[in-house]
Amino acid sequence: MSLGAIGVSGIVALLVLLLIRIPVAFAMFLVGFLGLWIVDGWNTATGLLASETFTLASMPELVVIPLFILMGNVASATGMSRQLYDAAYAMIGHVRGGLASATIIGCGGFAALSGSSVASALTMGKVSLQEMERFDYDPRLSTGSVAAGGTLGILIPPSTGFVIYAILTEQSIGRLFMAGILPGLLLLAMFVLTVLLICTLRPAYGPRGPRTTWHEKRRALVGALPILALVVVTIGGIYRGFFSPEEAAGVGAGLAVLYGVATRRLTLAELRDAVRDSVVTTATVMLILIAAHLLNPFLALTHVTESVGNLLAALDLNVLGTLLFILAVYLVLGCFLEGFAMLVLTLPIFFPVVLELGIDPIWFGVLVVLTLEMGLISPPVGIxxxxxxxxxxxxxxxxxxxxxxxxxxxxxxxLAVLIAFPQISLFLPNTMFD
Structure with a gap:
């Protein structure tokens, strides 16, 4: 069997394993390790496993993952997410669809702490769905707004998706975080406008909530100040060059814990649970990265990446056409594969083509992460x-x-707006203090 045939067989085997719900890390590890063993021998496979595991475990950049996840978990345990929702609720809850819009704004704010779409959807779902049910919101609008709002967690920094992209493509985590801010706010605004449009066409979908007094609005906004301050300190510190992403993650996690202790909202048991959840999530991400660093050399040795590049060249598309083709592939794969699986499977194949075409890798990262977001709400997977x-x-x-x-x-x-106007993504990274 030729090297190309072995490579294609490996990709098919990986897709089959993922479709039958084998965990992403184990599926990639199995294909990558066995593929290397077949192509270049046992010594190469075991040597890469040992060296890549040590290399990844000693990368200081990866410390942002457990620390930002810990910050989000502690913020959830101390009720910060509830305070943010209450503030948005107090300001716009009285308009049609206001509770759904408040939920989306709350998801965006919590995303700036957790970096996780799943955590954003789960936390804000517990906070808001019961409230929308109480005011007779149509279930399609209430659940749809929570599921969609949760996707902001992978675009608005700190984003685990950006960290994985940065590690796999050797790009700056800080620049990617900055690149996600304006697109994240753009998407949040579009979600809110979508709610307003739905409730204009179908008023019964989102009845008006209770009107609040100025005193209640002011009190709710004051309650949301801790979470806003935490976002400003961490993300603003990265932008102004006061912190590296790793330092910002440590400062953010520390401030969240101090806030919980000072307000007596964080018990020792809750802190232990937050730390345990952070460790479990981090271990999952690390396993995926280790497996990816076994799979990528296998794809390179079997010339799969080179073959895909030649195929794209043979299509004779211009730069925009090639970019749209790649994003279309991500949209299709998003209907079946988990987001991290798509990143580690496709970036070794597509990223060299992107660099060869002169496409800005930071801008491309934003577009890819946005398409990953769409997979989070696309059937049949739609986590x-x-x-x-x-x-x-x-x-x-x-x-x-x-x-x-x-x-x-x-x-x-x-996505169309971000493709047409790349500076929306690149403005902040190009003006930040490194």
């Missing part, structure tokens, strides 16, 4: 939809998928 289903057990899965469709279309529009 955020299943997360919301776990909170809203009485709502049929089909209704939730119908509820996210308008937001999915809003994401397509946002």
């Amino acid at each position: 955020n939809v299943f997360i919301v289903k776990s909170v809203a057990a009485a709502v049929p899965l089909g209704q939730i998928f119908r509820g996210v469709l308008p937001f999915w279309l809003a994401m397509i529009l946002a």
Whole structure:
């Protein structure tokens, strides 16, 4: 069997393993390790496993993952997410669809702490779905807004998706974080406009909530100041050059813990649970990265990456056409594969082509992460939809998928805007203090 045939067989085997729900890390490890063994021998496979594991474990850049995850977990335990939702609720809850819009804003704010789409959807679902049910919101709008709002967690920094992209492509984590801010705010605004449009066309979907007094608004905004201060210190510190991303993660996690202790909202048991969840999530990400660093050499040795590059060249597309083709592949794969799996599987293949075409790697990272977001609410996988289903057990899965469709279309529009105007993504990275 030729090297090319072995490489294609490995990719097919990987896709089959992922489709039958084998964990991403184990599937990639199995294909990568066995593929290297077949192509270049046992010594190469075991040598790479040992060296790559040590190299990744000693990378200081990866410390941002457990620390930012810890910051989000502690913020959730201390009620910061609830305070942010209450502030948005107090300001716009009285308009049609206001509770759904407040949920999306709350998801965006919590995303700036957790960096996790799943955590954002789960936390804000617990906070807001019961409230929207109390005011007779249509289940399609309420669940759709939570599932879509949760996707902001992978775009608004600190984003685990950006960290993985940075490690795999050797790009700056800080620049990628900055690149995600304006696109994240753009997408959040489009989600809110989507809610307003739905409630204008179908007023019964989002009845008006209670009107609050100025005193209640002011009190709610004061309650949200800790979470806003935490975001300003960490993300603003990276932008101004006061902190590296690793230092900002440590400062953010430390401040979140200090806030919980000072306000007596964080018990020792809750801190222990937050640390344990952070360790588990970090271990999962590390396993995926180790497996990716076994899979990538296998793809290179079997010339799969070179063959895909030649195929794209043979299509004779211009730069924009090639970019659209790559993003279309991500959109299709997002219907079946988990986001991190797509990154580690496709970046070794597509990224050399992107660099050869002169496409800015930071801008490309934003576009890729946005397409990964779309996979979070695309059937049949749509992990955020299943997360919301776990909170809203009485709502049929089909209704939730119908509820996210308008937001999915809003994401397509946002993607088109970011392709047409790259400076939306590149403005902050190009002006930040390194």
